[in-house]
Amino acid sequence: MAEFLLPSLAEVVRRFDLRADKSLGQHFLLDPVLLARIAAASGNLEGLNVIEIGPGPGGLTRALLETKAMHVTAIEYDKRAVAAITQLAATTERLTIIEADAIKANLPALVAAPRAIIANLPYNIGTLLLVNWLQQAADYHSMTLMFQLEVAERICAGPNTGAYGRVSVLAQWLCEVTMLMHIPASAFAPPPKVESALIRLVPRPEQPSPAELKTMERLTAAAFGQRRKMLRGALKGLGGDALCAKAGIDSSRRAETLKVEEFVALMRAL
Secondary structure (H helix, E strand, C coil): CCHHHCCCHHHHHHHCCCCCCHHHCCCEECCHHHHHHHHHHCCCCECCEEEEECCCCCHHHHHHHCCCECEEEEEECCHHHHHHHHHHHCCCCCEEEEECCCCCCCHHHHCCCCEEEEEECCCCCHHHHHHHHHCCHHHCCEEEEEEEHHHHHHHHCCCCCCCCCHHHHHHHHHEEEEEEEEECHHHEECCCCCCEEEEEEEECCCCCCHHHHHHHHHHHHHHHHCCCCEHHHHCHHHCHHHHHHHHCCCCCCEHHHCCHHHHHHHHHHC
16 A cells, blocks of 8 residues: 555544544544554454454554455444545555444444454444444454453453453453553544553354353343342342352352353353
C-alpha cells in the first residue's frame, strides 16, 4: 500500500468532518506508531482474513494493511467514516468496506475463514459485541480487541477479585485470554475519561455445544446476579444445594470464589 499518497489521519478527520460522536462511543487513535504496535500485537496475520469493527478515519486499517493479512474487511456504521475509508480502499484490493451495524452483522457469513477480529471497539457496545462473538468462538482464529480498562480487567479477571464476574467466566471458558497493553486516554482524539487496554482472545480447540453454552449463560447469570449470596441462594432456582452437591461444590461459597473449571462442573451437573 502506498501510504505516502494518503492524507494524514488528522486531515482525514478534518476533511470528512469526523468529529467523534458520543452516541456511537467513538474515540479515534491517530498515532501511526501506536497503531502499528496494536497490529503487531495481534500476532502473525499471514493468510488470515481480518475483520475490523468501526475503523473511523482508518488509522488501524492502514496498520493492518501493512501486515501480511490476506484481506481486511472493515465494518462501519457511521456514513462519514464509510466515506473517509473509501478513499483508502481505492489504494488496495485487500480492503473491503461494509456499511453495517456490527451488533446485527453475522461476521462468519460476511467473511471467509480463517478469520480474525481486530478492533478498537466503541465503548458503549464493546461488551455486547464480545458476548455475541463468544457464541461463535469456533469461527475465529483470534480476537484482538480494545476496551475501556475496567471492561478489559473484568474479562481477564481471576476468582476472588472484585472484577471477576460472568463475562470473565464465559471468556476464559471459551478462550485463552491475555492482557496485551494499557493505552492512556491521551492517545485518543478526543481523550475519553478512562484509560483503555488491548486484550487478545484465542478460542480453545474444544468448544461447547450450543446447549452447554446456553446452560452456562443461565448458570453464570444466576450465580453472579446476586454476588453477595451464597450459591445455595443464588442458584436456588436451578437446584441450589442439590446442584452444588452433584457438582461436588460447597453451596456456602459465593460465585466470585469459583474457578472456571468449577463453573464447568456446575454446568454439567445442571
